[in-house]
Amino acid sequence: MIVQPHxxxxxxxxxxGEEPAEILLLEDDEEIQPFGPVVYNLHLQVALHDLIVNGSILVKLKRRCVKCTEFFPAEVSEPAFSRAIHLTEEEESVDLTPDIREAIILAxxxxxxxxxxxxxxxxxxxAxxxxxxxxxxxxEDIRWAALGNLKIEQQEE
Ligand SMILES: [Zn+2]
Ligand SMILES: [Zn+2]
Known part of the structure; x- marks a missing residue:
C-alpha cells in the first residue's frame, strides 16, 4: 500500500481498500492459507515530519488447528493499527505494506x-x-496414578 504524503x-x-493476501508472504507456510484480501480502513495524516496512520486491518485465513491438525477458517485483525513514520525531505511515497504485514503476523x-x-x-x-x-x-495419567497410591498408603497408617 503506497501512500504519497504530499x-x-x-x-x-x-x-x-484491499491489498492482495500475497503481501503477507505466506505462500510457503503450511499452517496458514489466506483466502481473501487484506482489508484496511486507515486514517492518514501528516503532522510535521511524520506520517500518522491509525485504523484497522483484517484478513481471512485458514489455519491449522494445533490439536486436530484440520484447517479451519479464522479472521485475523489488528483493530488498533497505529504507526508514525518519519518522513525525510526527498520522500515521495511511503510503502505501508511491511507494516501491515507485520501487524497481521503479530496478531x-x-x-x-x-x-x-x-x-x-x-x-x-x-484418529x-x-x-x-x-x-x-x-x-492412565501417571501423575494421577501416583496420587491414588499415595492415598492408599495414608489410609494404611
Ligand atoms: Zn481442532
Ligand atoms: Zn485411537
Missing part, C-alpha cells in the same frame, strides 16, 4: 484451535476424535 490534505484522509495467535472443545487426535491411532471415536485404551 497529497494528504492538512486535515488528513480516510483510506479504505496471529500462536496456538490456533478450531474450537475450544476440539478433542484433537488420538495419541495412539491418530480425529471430533469426527470419530476409536477403541484405543487411553493410558
Amino acid at each position: 497529497r494528504i490534505p492538512f486535515e488528513g484522509v480516510q483510506r479504505t 496471529l495467535c500462536a496456538h490456533p484451535v478450531c474450537d475450544p472443545g476440539c478433542k484433537g487426535l488420538c495419541t495412539q491411532c491418530g 480425529n476424535l471430533n469426527k470419530q471415536s476409536c477403541d484405543c485404551q487411553q493410558p
Whole structure:
C-alpha cells in the first residue's frame, strides 16, 4: 500500500481498500492459507515530519488447528493499527505494506484451535476424535496414578 504524503490534505484522509493476501508472504507456510484480501480502513495524516496512520486491518485465513491438525477458517485483525513514520525531505511515497504485514503476523495467535472443545487426535491411532471415536485404551495419567497410591498408603497408617 503506497501512500504519497504530499497529497494528504492538512486535515488528513480516510483510506479504505484491499491489498492482495500475497503481501503477507505466506505462500510457503503450511499452517496458514489466506483466502481473501487484506482489508484496511486507515486514517492518514501528516503532522510535521511524520506520517500518522491509525485504523484497522483484517484478513481471512485458514489455519491449522494445533490439536486436530484440520484447517479451519479464522479472521485475523489488528483493530488498533497505529504507526508514525518519519518522513525525510526527498520522500515521495511511503510503502505501508511491511507494516501491515507485520501487524497481521503479530496478531496471529500462536496456538490456533478450531474450537475450544476440539478433542484433537488420538495419541495412539491418530484418529480425529471430533469426527470419530476409536477403541484405543487411553493410558492412565501417571501423575494421577501416583496420587491414588499415595492415598492408599495414608489410609494404611
Ligand atoms: Zn481442532
Ligand atoms: Zn485411537
